[in-house]
Structure formats: structure tokens, C-alpha cells
Amino acid sequence: MHVHFLDPYRPRPSLIHALDPRVKLALALAFILAVALTPIAAWPVYVLLAALLLSVVLLSELGVGHVLKRSALALPFVLAAIPILVTAPGATLWEATLAGLSLRLTDAGLARFGSIVLKSWLSVQMAIVLAASTTFPQLLLAMRALRVPRLLVAIFGLMWRYLFVLVDEALRLLRARAARSAAPTRPIAGARPGGSVAWRARVAGGMAGNLLIRSFDRGERIYAAMAARGYDGEIRAFPMPPIPAGQRLALIGGLVLLALLVGLGHLL
Amino acid sequence: MHYSPAPLHIPDGFLSVVVAVILWIVSLAGLGYALKRVNQDLGERQAPLMGVLAAAIFAGQMLNFTVAGGTSGHLLGAALATILLGPWAAIVVMVCVVSVQALIFQDGGLLALGANIFNMAIVGVAVSYFAYQTIRKFAGNQRWGLLVGGFAAAWLSVVVAALATALELAVSGTSPANVAVPAMGLIHMLIGVGEGLITIGALLFVRAARPELLGRSAASGRAGRAVWAIGLVIALVLAVLSPLASAHPDGLEWFAEQQGFIDRAQSPLYDLIPDYAFPGISDPALATIVAGVLGTLLVFMVALGIAVNRRRRSTSTPG
């Protein structure tokens, strides 16, 4: 059990993995910002951004399928944008009456819906590549470089470390519950196996409460372990190593390219 | 069991840049103040306690329970965190939870993270604090106060966060208010019941095992009253704004247009250079085709480069 199912990091001998985490985080955020700044229905720019993304996915050697599969996570939210198809004012493309409701699909609605879905999909894939090609300790370093307060970075680091410990604890609690929740061998009149929904919710809540109490105690023990090694409340770390010149160039080149694409989008 | 995304986490692409940036600024200000307050309360213990408790809320979100027909509910935790830790620590903990969900699991976008923090960590906590403290005041130290207060805080935090999400989508021009607000509101009135029950379960366990932990939640002094008031105001504003917005979606539409100069199909530049689509190309369809060819070329070259590189790697390392 050496790769935890929660850890999205996938080691590969790729250029993207080798990129300095500070450069990688900055470029990934810039890409997502560029996608957001590109106007609705600037299709040529979307195509170029998609090509850029696909190149990065290929370079990362994570596998196009892996990235696509994970990107389905953001799909359910598309529901929220569906009404825009028929409410945005514009030229009618198609009309239908559904249960007495007259629905009018408009060109502007379609363009807006398509753009939102595409933007969302491009952004989430870049975020997936970032998480899958960068270890969390590297991300912490990148956060420091982006001026996230040290205390917050330290809290993130501790959270990451104990996430796995506590998720494993949560799994043990769930397993213990599963081991005790057998269905009755013969149906009992009037009784539902597993209790009511309210009861099940309260059992789950009890487990969450249990987890929190144990975490209070663990927090105290960790504090003791930190204090025993000299921790005094101030967060200290090594100074950050400089970013190599080549990577600096890659960062600037990437930012310029993205700015050009956004500019192009506004010219269309 | 696996990591299941919650419907409140807005992905990137759904919010306009202006809305996203404004909510980032509000969230950062809230977080900065909360960090300072927690530091005053906990001192050196802040980092380890906040880190572990954030991990615990995260893990607690994985404890799902079956509702019906293959669907399952699980904890979001803003109310539970507020009741057990007080508003400041709860904000810090929820910010960490929401951020790690976005950064590691892509549950919620990175540009949209400011908005998600605002909805779940700031609004969720403030409203929980308001509801819980109000009911506890009436109930004193009785059991029903804990149960009713816990349930109300949890239910309200989910519903109000959902309404805030819907309004943000409407202002961004992504979802019309007269659809988004009632839809998000109704769904989360149901989800909120699950949140309420699960929060009660957690509070009852804590009360039985470690009752002293329930005493800490009230924030002291003026700042505590300020959180209470902010919670009240947020709850009231959203309660008034939501029906209003769904009755008059045009109002928000107007809002969206006012700030929509960034993500509107026609930018002001369009009027200046009307026939200039792609450098040297005037037809938008043609421009898209050119972009497609360029993009394909780029991807092809990258793929070629990788193939060559792989071959070199495999020949240089025999076996």
C-alpha cells in the first residue's frame, strides 16, 4: 500500500515533472486565468489553448486517458449552466414546447454555454496535470514563493501529513461499521435494515465526532513533539534555492504566449 | 469509498473574472483576520492544531451514509467546526479544507477558489455562528439547545452557501437567477437536513465523550459580536435577495452586463477593428480552421519529440 489512493501524484520521467514547482504553479495559474479572460465564443483561441493543453498533457507523460478520466469530476456542475441555453437573448436556432413551457434555443445561449463548458474543461485539466506532476512538498515550496503566509503553508503541510493518517482512521471506522451492519436473515415486519436515514446520518456524525476528538488529542501530542525539538511558534525553513535561468526563461515565454492568446481573443 | 465531490464547489470557467477576483479579496481579508485571532488564542499550538483539525474535517467528509437509491450524504463541516472551534479557527480550518480540495482533487477551481472559500468558509462559518449562538442563548446549557442549535447552524450554513453560489453564478451571467436560485436553494434545503443530522450525531458524541470541548466555541468580545452580526446580515441579505433575484432576473443580468465587458462576446476592441479576426484573416470560421491547423501542428511536434526522446531513453538504458 505504498501509493495512497488519495494522493494524485503520479511519478513520471517527464519534462513537466522536472519543471521547477514555482514555475509550474505560476504557469498553471496563468493558464487558468488566461482561459477565464478569453472572451465568450473566441473559438480560434480556445482551439489554440486546447492544443497548448494537449501538448502539456503529452509532455507530462501522464496519459491523455488518465487526465480525461479525472476531468469528468467537474462535469456535474455543467447542469448549472444548461438553462443559459434557452434564456440568453439571441437569434432562435430551435424551438420546442416542453410541458407547456416554450423553450427557445438561441445562438448566443449556445455560444455562452459551449464557452463555459469548454473553459471549465480546459482549466480543470491543467489543474489535474499540476497536481499529478507535482508532489505536495513541492507545491508547498511553490506556495511560499507565491507569498502565501508561512504559517498557512505550515498548516497546509501538517494537514497533508495527517490527512492520510486520519483518512485511514476514518476507513477503519467505516470498516468497523460495515462489519457490524448485517442485514437480518429473515425480514422482520415493520423493521428496516440499517435503521432510518436519520439514524444512519447520526451514526456517521458520531464517527465524525470521534475523529475530531481524537484529532484534538493528536494535535496536542504533535505540538509536544514539535516543542520537544525546539519549536517556538515561529515557522522556520531553508531559504529558497534560486530558479535556474532556463526555467526563468520558460516562465517568461509561457506568460507572454498566454498574454498574446488572450489579446488575440479580444481582437476576434 | 472514494472521494466524492460536493455540489457547492464551483469549478473554474463558471464565474466571471471580476466576481472571482472580488471574492478572492474578501476571502483573503477574512482569512488574514481569522489567522491573527487564532494566533492570539492558541499561540504556538496554532499550526499543529489547525493542521490536524483540517485533516479531521476532510476525513470526516468521507464518512458517508446511504440516503436512498444509491445516493449518499456526507458532512461539509462548517457548522461542526464553528461549534467546536469557534468562528476564527473554523474559518482557518475550512479554508484549508476547501483549498486542498481544489489544489489536490480539483474539487472546485483555482480561480474560483476565492469564491468557494467565501461561500463555505466565510459565509458558512458566520451563518453557523449566528444560528448556534442565538439558539444557545435561549436554551442555556440544555441538551435541546445543542441539538436544535447544531441542526439549525448546519442546515442554514448549507442553504445560505448554496444561495450565495447561485447568486454568484447569476451575476457572472452563467446561470439565470430565476432558475439557479430556486434550484440550488431547494436541493440544498434537502442536503442541509443531512448536514443537520450528521452534525447532531457528531455533537452528541462529543457531549458524551468530552463535554468540555463544547464550551469553547463562543468568541469573546466585540469581534465575537461582529461575527454574530455578519452572520445575521448575510442570512438576511440572502433571504431577501434570493427571492428578489429569482423574481427579477433582469436586475442581475444588468449587473452581469455592467461588469461583463471582460467576458462578453463582443469586446470594445471589436468595434474598433471590425473586420480583423485573426492576423490577416477576416472570416471567423476560417480563423478557427487556421487555429486548428496550427494547434494540430504543435501537438504533432510535441508527440514527435516525446517519441524520439523515449527511443533515446530506451536505447541508452539496456534491459
Next chain:
Amino acid sequence: MDTGPFVQIEHLSFSYGNGHQALRDVSLHIHRGEKVALVGPNGAGKSTLMLHLNGILRPTTGVVRIGGLPVEEKTLGRVRAWVGLVFQDPDDQLFSPTVFDDVAFGPIYQGLPEREVRARVAAALAHVHMAEYAPRVSHHLSVGEKKRIAIATVLAMEPELLALDEPTAGLDPRARRGLITLLCSLPQTMLISTHDLRMVAELLPRTVVMDGGRIVADRPTAEVLADAAFLEAHGLEL
């Protein structure tokens, strides 16, 4: 350098905030180079006593001196560098994202320059035979590996005294054997709290027995282990 006992505990009593009195009039001297076992049933006060050695807990009454210095606010820095405390659950001891960060934590807080810190980390990890684990994530390690790295986290601070809480608990026989071999190789003064009396017999010439917050025996290990009636009276078993 003072020539008195390195650890000097005089009439130490301690009560927790909830009123539970965990230590009652405990006096204990440990000289440099001694290897001492601390045994007794759960709740006897062993862990509470260990936490007093570097000021995580402070006496309600009585005095704790380390290397001649009373443990108090202004000596904490020096005392914590001298006393390497290894907690029972390595998941509490290893709180950093990577093994390297964890081993470097103590030296960084000692104020050492980066080069010296890196050298200390390398030496400490080599000492526990985990040199190649520096970039690893602690969560993915076995209990035995975590225990070794937990020891490295304090070795990197170059302590005079190692205070270990249940070092062999939860280990399989092979990992336990490896850990005992490792402890044998360490020259530091040692105080080991444990239920593992076979390890005590093998490793630690002196045994202190605690029960109910008091020290009930402080004798050569061979004598303590030979007294079956005494062991049974204090819930111990060879």
C-alpha cells in the same frame, strides 16, 4: 562540565489540569552513560515523567535539573537540545511532509546554518540505516521504518540523553530485533520507558519501576527481573 548526575529529579509531583495526580514525590538521578529502563503498568506515570525531562510539562512541586541546569523557560533551548525525546506513536513524532524535513526540523530550530543542517540529517539517517529515505513521504513507511526515523529526528540534534517511549511497541519480531541492535549501537545516555522486559534484560543494566505515580523500585535489572512476586505485584511479566 559539571560532574553531578546528568538527570537530577528531586521530589517531583505533578497534577494535570483536571486534578488527576500523575506523579507523587518522584526522585531520580541518572549519570552520563547510564542506560536505564522505566517500567510499570499503563497509567503509572512513565510518559508524564518523560515529558518533564525537557520541559513539555513543568513540575507542580519539585525540581528537574538537566546537566546541572534547572528546566525553566530560559533554559528550554539548551535542555531541549540535550534531551532527545522520542514519542511512542511515530505518527506524532513525524509531522513533516517528508522524512528530510522531519529530521531537519530540530537542527533548524537549533539555529544551525543550512550546510550544517544537511550534514546532520545525512549523518542521523545514516546512523539509523535509512540514508536513502530522505525524500520519502512519512505516511508510506512501515512502523519499523517510522520508528527508526523518529530516532533519527532526535539524533540530528546530537543529544546527550535519549528518552524513548515504548520504542518496540507495535513492531514485528524482525523490526524489533533491528531496533534493539540499533539502540545497542548508540553511545548516548538512555532512559527507555517500556513493557518489553526481554529488551530490558538485554540492553539496560538498571531498572526503575513505577506504579501509581511513584517509583517503587530502582535496582539492577537482574535483581528486579529475578523477583517474580514483585513483578507480579506491579502488573509486569517477563
